[in-house]
Amino acid sequence: MNGTAALAFRDEPELAGHLPGLPPDAVERRVLTFGSGAAALRVAVPVLDSGQVERVAATVRAAARGYLKTLPTAHIVAVIDVAIQRLLDREDPWRRRAERLLPIVTGYDAEMVRLGLTGYLKTFRAHELRRFLAEDFANPLVLDEFQPAPKGGFTRAFGPDLLLHVWAGNVPGLPLWSLISGLLVKSGTVGKLPSAEPLFAGWFAQLLAEIDPRLGDCLAVVWWKGGDAAAERAWLAQADTVVAYGGNSALAAIRDRVPVTTRFLPYGHKISFAMVSRAALDPRRAGETARLAAHDIARYDQQGCYSPQTLFVERGGRLSPQDFAVLLAQELAVQSRKHPRRALSMAEAGEVAGWRDGQAMRGLDGSGHLLLSDPAGGWCVSCTDAPDGLAPTALNRTISVVAVDDLAEVAGRVAPHRAVLQTAGIAAPPEELFRLAGPLGAAGVTRLCALGGMTAPEAGWHHDGRFNLLDLVTVTEIERSAEALAEGLARYAD
Numbered sequence: 001m002n003g004t005a006a007l008a009f010r011d012e013p014e015l016a017g018h019l020p021g022l023p024p025d026a027v028e029r030r031v032l033t034f035g036s037g038a039a040a041l042r043v044a045v046p047v048l049d050s051g052q053v054e055r056v057a058a059t060v061r062a063a064a065r066g067y068l069k070t071l072p073t074a075h076i077v078a079v080i081d082v083a084i085q086r087l088l089d090r091e092d093p094w095r096r097r098a099e100r101l102l103p104i105v106t107g108y109d110a111e112m113v114r115l116g117l118t119g120y121l122k123t124f125r126a127h128e129l130r131r132f133l134a135e136d137f138a139n140p141l142v143l144d145e146f147q148p149a150p151k152g153g154f155t156r157a158f159g160p161d162l163l164l165h166v167w168a169g170n171v172p173g174l175p176l177w178s179l180i181s182g183l184l185v186k187s188g189t190v191g192k193l194p195s196a197e198p199l200f201a202g203w204f205a206q207l208l209a210e211i212d213p214r215l216g217d218c219l220a221v222v223w224w225k226g227g228d229a230a231a232e233r234a235w236l237a238q239a240d241t242v243v244a245y246g247g248n249s250a251l252a253a254i255r256d257r258v259p260v261t262t263r264f265l266p267y268g269h270k271i272s273f274a275m276v277s278r279a280a281l282d283p284r285r286a287g288e289t290a291r292l293a294a295h296d297i298a299r300y301d302q303q304g305c306y307s308p309q310t311l312f313v314e315r316g317g318r319l320s321p322q323d324f325a326v327l328l329a330q331e332l333a334v335q336s337r338k339h340p341r342r343a344l345s346m347a348e349a350g351e352v353a354g355w356r357d358g359q360a361m362r363g364l365d366g367s368g369h370l371l372l373s374d375p376a377g378g379w380c381v382s383c384t385d386a387p388d389g390l391a392p393t394a395l396n397r398t399i400s401v402v403a404v405d406d407l408a409e410v411a412g413r414v415a416p417h418r419a420v421l422q423t424a425g426i427a428a429p430p431e432e433l434f435r436l437a438g439p440l441g442a443a444g445v446t447r448l449c450a451l452g453g454m455t456a457p458e459a460g461w462h463h464d465g466r467f468n469l470l471d472l473v474t475v476t477e478i479e480r481s482a483e484a485l486a487e488g489l490a491r492y493a494d
Contacts, residue, residue, distance in 0.1 A: 013042035014101065016198045018205035018221040021059030022052055030225075032195060034105045041104040045198050045223035050234050056220050057190065057238035061162050063217035064188030069159075073133065073143045076183055079215055081126035083207045088121050094207050098200065102172045106197055107342030108300060113172055116299065119456055120173055124180055128459035132184060135460035136469040143185060143473075152480040157473040159185030160240035160263070166254060168246040170196035171300050176204060178243050179219070181468045189219040190235065198223060226250070233257050241265065241472060265471055267464055270305035270422035273312065273390055273414065274451055275407050275436070276324065277428035281317030286327055289427050292452030293399075294331035296425055298379075299455045301341055302395040306423040306447070306454050309393045310400045312410045321403035322370055325383035329372040332379040332397060341378045341397055348396060349377075355394035356380050389413035390421075407432065411439035418444030422464060425454040 013031055015024070029044035048056065068076070086092045090099070098117060103110040122128070133140035137157065139147050146154040163182045167175040175191055179201060182189040191201050202221040209216020224231035232254065236242060241263040244254050251266040258264045274296065280289045296308050311328070313321035344352065356373060359382040363369035373380040379397035388402045390413060404410060407428065414421060421444040426433055437448055446465035447457065462468070487493065 013044040014199065015202075016043050016193060016221075017046045017202045017223060018209065018216070018219065019046060019048075019056055020063065020209075020217040020220055021055050022048075027052070030223075032198065035107075039104055041101060043105070043198055045193060045195075047224070048222060048231075053222075053231075053234045053238065056222065057162060057235075060188040060190060060218060060220050061238075063214065064161060064186065067214045068183070068188065068218040069186045071186070073140060073184065073186075076186070076215075077126050077129045077133075079208065079212050080124060080129060080180060080183065082211050083204065084121055084124045086207065087204075088118060094203060098172070098203065101199060102197070105199060106170045106172055108172070109339040109342070112299065112339040117172060120176075123457075123459050124176060129180070129184065131459040132181070132468060135462075136467045142475075146476075146478060149477065153483065154478040156476050157185070158476060159187035159473050161188055162238055162240050163187035163189050163472065164235055164239035164242045165189065165191040166242065166244040166246070167192060167194045167201065168196075168250070169194055169303060171303055172197060173200045173204075174304075175201040177463070177468070178245075179204065181472065182243075183215075183219070185469050185472045187241070187472065190239070191219070191221050192235070193221060193223040195223070195226060227253075229253075229257065236262065243267070243472075265466075269420065270464065271390065271392060271417060271420050272306050272308050272423035272425070272454060273310040273410075274308040274425035274454065275410055275428065276311065276313045276451070277407055277426075277432055278314040278317030279429050279432070280427040281314070281319040281324060283318060286317075286319050286324060287331075289451065290324060290327035290331045291334075292427065292450075293328055293425075294335050295452050296454040297397055297399050298332065298335035298339060298341075301397055302393075304455055306457065307395075308399065308423075308425055308454060309395070310388075310390050310402055312402050312404050312407065312413075314407050315403055315405050321385075321401060322368075322383055325370055325372060325381050325401045328399070328401065329379070329381045332381065332399075333374065336374060336376075336378040336397075344396060348394075351394040352377065352380070352396055352398060355398055359400075362386075387413075390417050407436055408439070411436070411443045414440075414445070415443040421445050423447040423449060423454050425449055425451040427451040 028047045030047050032043045032045060034041045087095050089095055099114055102113050141147050142155060142157045146156045149155045165178050179191055193201060205219050205221045236257050239262055242258055243265045244251055245267045248268045251268050255264055274293060276289055293311060313324050359371050363371055368385050370383040381399055383401040385403050393400055424440055424445045426448055
């Protein structure tokens, strides 16, 4: 984003958000400008005053109580599925709009956005949403009515009346994960748009409203400028539960403003890495392994927490870690031609240049450090024989390849970063996969997946080792004692 903002505009901008209960002409808008020149796109985000915040929150809360909470979960799944099927249809106006505008907003290659959207949206089809439900609830009907509990009695799960999501980042469509999770537990939902990608969540809400207008009143998509404490407090005061994404400092500031009686579920920045066994380094497999790793690095330029920043490669294979680094560089060059990296801000370009220069300096000590980079600056691979651990790169297709004698060493090397670990992408035989999984989990890794699939978590994934749906609900129990007493008061009691 260029960061340009204004409260007046001449041209008709793209309207962001979804505001049930407010006439569109009653809302002040701030215009954010993306891109430049003839390709520039102006997006008008809503700026609500305190009275409008209360009105939207009351509308969503009342609609959720009067409609959403009365629906069978299966009906909610069916409506979401209709919306997803339309977004998967490349001829649908909503999908065409996304393919046309999201590359301008995010700066990502248009074909990368197209492929990424399709892969991501498939996660939310009806049969996949049933996986979400089954993963968190032994009996998903517990969301609809009281169900028998294994210990006796009955239980039912209730989502909050008003669930507030504070989204961050510029990966297209990323807010759908928590937004849909909120709908599945029948919560009135308000989402705060990320300024770096302020369109897709609002489009999804509008599409749901088009399919089911009453459901459309059960969610709102709003915006306030990051760091606006007054606007943030206004919304935090309305919420029963808050789910927030972002950097640790931003999350700490939100936590300090959340009322003590409000449940707060923060998702901070994480770091991920990949591992390649010597078994994947024979001439028949190494090229494909490098292609998979390059895919994980190039997709959305490592902007997701699940993207690798360090790649641990085992010595002793037919190809050395240095040979693999060369193959990886070749595959990143292919990715750069197919899906060029987005234009970087001055700050990002400076970070990439600084990281690359730092890696180049390491090669001056005669330690065998290898640095491979695109002459145009589109990617950079650093390879070392030093006993390095996990370290952040500059993102934007920069990767460290670290040689290890045995992948069993990796758990110990990453363990100091336990608090920020997330995904490990692995290319290893079955027995090695399971041998590594226990120590990696004990070190703090919460997701192990195939190399090449790091940026595409499967339906029902436990984000940062937590439950997508179960964390949102409270459970009401009817104990056996209440049943027993009730039996004695029945009309048929002796």
